[in-house]
Amino acid sequence: MALTKEQIAQRIAKELKDGYYVNLGIGIPTLVANYIPKGVNVVLQSENGLLGMGPFPLEGEEDPDLINAGKQTITTIAGSAFFDSAMSFGMIRAGKVDLTVLGAMEVSERGDIANWKIPGKMVKGMGGAMDLVASAKNIIVAMMHTNPKGESKLLPNCVLPLTGVGCVKKIVSDLAVLDVTPEGFRLLERAPGVSVQEIRSKTLGKLIAADDIPEMKFEG
Amino acid sequence: MALTKEQIAQRIAKELKDGYYVNLGIGIPTLVANYIPKGVNVVLQSENGLLGMGPFPLEGEEDPDLINAGKQTITTIAGSAFFDSAMSFGMIRAGKVDLTVLGAMEVSERGDIANWKIPGKMVKGMGGAMDLVASAKNIIVAMMHTNPKGESKLLPNCVLPLTGVGCVKKIVSDLAVLDVTPEGFRLLERAPGVSVQEIRSKTLGKLIAADDIPEMKFEG
Amino acid sequence: MNKVVANADEAIRDINEGAVLMLGGFGLCGIPENCITALVKKGVKRLTCISNNAGVDDFGIGLMLQQKQVRKMISSYVGENAEFERQLLSGELEVELIPQGTLATRCMAAGYGMPAIFTPAGVGTEVAQGKETRNFNGKDYLLEYAFNADFALVKAWKGDPDGNLVYRETARNFNPLMAMAGKVTIAEVEELVPAGELNPDTIHTPGIFIHRIFQGKSYEKRIEQRTIRKRS
């Protein structure tokens, strides 16, 4: 069975390592914060100018001066720091952020990513996505394996305008966990009950799969 | 009679205009702060990271964390601000400092300046001088008209290694006030009792002098 | 050095048709509300606005869009704005979308007197079209130019008559960068305090960058995405 968005976030959270500085994009990536493993200390960076993002505020404690990159009201934790947007993207550009998690419309087998524009439809803009993908040391994409029409979003080449080139390292979709390797998408794990054959049929880009691909496990 | 160093500073202080941000170099330029005219509000920038430099501290009130670019203990005034060296030279580079006053070993008739190095002797370094002269909108040089051997320091071309090219706008020496113009040094004022002829004889670069050059006047 | 003006109307008096403006803020957070209101009242047209976002339909730069005062937006993200979309699709409004870090750094470059900077953001994408690409240590970068803005309008939490500014939380965002970058910079503050009251160690924008400052009024500080967690 395909993973829920919550499960995708839960699986990505297992990639977090103690001491990581992490930037979580809008959508599924934001949910990752709910599943940070016990004993793993990570600091969340919000590119609008905050290190040490805390949970959403309690009702009545919203502060209009305190938002995340998705414009949501948030809180801080002990040890947080505010800074301007140049410093924020400075630390991103200099590779100080250990892991970036973001959504995608398409990913190519070489790790190209498209997630900001659909020509002919409304263009909202790239926000900080191009900066993040151009500089992040480690990018995990959270995405649906196929679009609503059932067409693969893991492609030989992106069709949509690119956000970045050759930058995605890992994909966690509703069907699978895959590494992006010089040889193509390497299948690492299957969603519970999803066959390698199904994943293969829904992956247009080159897929490398060993005979024995483990199923993902979720506790709780 | 040639001006004293104090008088050079006093004459330069007359160039200050209300609302100016001013950077004063080490030596004679530092003395300019003692002669800021009444009713003229200027803010002193110290390139090691301070806007709003005040006078030297009283004995016993020296603070090792609070120095100027000459490493002297100083104080702040109400409305001062500290910042890092990149922002300091950022504001200098962006032309936010209205006036820079600094010393020179040589100035050429095109406004080139040499003030940081004497080959073969000890080289101490340029500090912030090259940044200041490359970006200042308005540079006044405070200097002796001749070296201890009596040789002119206002030259057709600088002999010493340059600090900056075509940047000096005005010179206040112990003998004269001169503008640097496309035609050469234009004599504006004489030190009291110093003749145009004496100034001409001590100026190796091209000198333009009208028939009637006023003497400088000093009150008090 | 007293840079205080009475109010927003006086502060923006010489912003005329065709001016290039920078407006601080991220979403609706830290935007110069009073200056925007005064610009709408003045009705000045054909403005170019450099701002990370374009407000929402009835707040922020959206108010200027409603009055068709904006000829061109230079932003990184312009969602959440139906009137914006209409003007863009009809060709009334020109839009230049640039990566957020590039936007921030082009402001900083202007404030720091650097004519251009190098960034990898947008390499290999349509953002790179027509731009110079240069390789340093095996990685490609785009050459991006410093902005050139007639006026920067910024919003701070506290300020003093010298123009020293302190921002609060994530309302800082682009404000300190744009404050440095305007040929004329106008600061509106929630609280104007006497000279010497701000701790000089904690000033975010030194007054040298500020030309006019005033105490704003009636701040709405609208929240764009009110998100809360349940009490447990």
Added chain:
Amino acid sequence: MNKVVANADEAIRDINEGAVLMLGGFGLCGIPENCITALVKKGVKRLTCISNNAGVDDFGIGLMLQQKQVRKMISSYVGENAEFERQLLSGELEVELIPQGTLATRCMAAGYGMPAIFTPAGVGTEVAQGKETRNFNGKDYLLEYAFNADFALVKAWKGDPDGNLVYRETARNFNPLMAMAGKVTIAEVEELVPAGELNPDTIHTPGIFIHRIFQGKSYEKRIEQRTIRKRS
């Protein structure tokens, strides 16, 4: 995220022969006194030191020069140091002098992931020799590269276990820039405070840039030019 180490010796444990170091401070103001003492004690040699100044004969980097630990100094001003002069003239020490703003901005460039910057400082002088010059809007600029330092050693006033730092007065100078620029950055502070004690609005260096932090001891904070005015 706890980055606290016990002391300077532990903090600099892996600074080995031939390392490229950045050292914060302007003159003797805001220098990493404890780290310098530990480096002298360790006796590590052939260091390259990027620092605005080189200390005086018996304090600051001068202590490392006395022990002949420095192979190369990259500075803007190196006066007031007789041993320095002797080593330079004898050829034991290599010196690269660069404009102070260029020094600061090359640190910032490293911290901000920018491979190079443009500055007009030094155009037409011997500093420009061998460097690329480029004209923007009628003015010439030099292309200057970001520094590449193995370790940055900085001194702050207060810090917390996450590595957030606050500097005091003009002891800030190059410290925040170098803090961002080191592959490994070591911060020594006069006072190490618990997480959450520093106001997040007033932090100069966010902890993400800092790898190790410790509370220094026995700060001398020597004054280089004690200058006073008379009581009137």
